Amino acid sequence: MNYAVIKKYDIANGTGIRVSLFVSGCTHNCKGCFNEEAQSFDYGDEFIDAVQNDIITSLKSPYISGLTLLGGEPFEIANQRALVPFMRKVKREVPQKTIWAYTGYNYNTDFAPGGRAYCDVTDEMLSMIDVLVDGEFVEELYDISLRFRGSSNQRIINVPESIKSGQVILWDKQ
Numbered sequence: 001m002n003y004a005v006i007k008k009y010d011i012a013n014g015t016g017i018r019v020s021l022f023v024s025g026c027t028h029n030c031k032g033c034f035n036e037e038a039q040s041f042d043y044g045d046e047f048i049d050a051v052q053n054d055i056i057t058s059l060k061s062p063y064i065s066g067l068t069l070l071g072g073e074p075f076e077i078a079n080q081r082a083l084v085p086f087m088r089k090v091k092r093e094v095p096q097k098t099i100w101a102y103t104g105y106n107y108n109t110d111f112a113p114g115g116r117a118y119c120d121v122t123d124e125m126l127s128m129i130d131v132l133v134d135g136e137f138v139e140e141l142y143d144i145s146l147r148f149r150g151s152s153n154q155r156i157i158n159v160p161e162s163i164k165s166g167q168v169i170l171w172d173k174q
Helices: 049-059 077-093 122-127 159-165
Strands: 002-010 017-023 064-071 098-102 131-134 155-158
Touching: 002 049, 017 049, 049 064, 049 077, 064 077, 077 098, 077 122, 122 159, 155 159
Parallel strands: 017 064, 064 098, 098 131
Antiparallel strands: 002 017, 131 155
């Protein structure tokens, strides 16, 4: 897996100050995408162990609230398989930090068995995410006043509560 950029002091993509990993590769091709260059799976640099360790070191700072995964598309199947081992390390080494993720896929349909983004590691990946912003960016629904999302069709989901209840529970700290 490649990554486009790492922001070590991001305040736009989740609560608090976060380390944000923008992965490369996305098949959605949303009109008006803010990160069009990261749609290519070949864009950026290889996500090697040294990069992963640097992110974890940054996450250990007391003022960092957590990690945010976005892109590109973290839930492209190849990206899921690369991210899950990294996420295990994050949960093991900084378990108090939250993990947010952004996806153009739909939580209800695409992450269910047989869904477009479902594979052997999807359930595990979701189990390590605290908050998920789902839904493709829709340029016609763009609204600058929305917190943590770009278009009004996107949802901010409390993943642990959604898994526990078996239905989508929206994150309510907006």
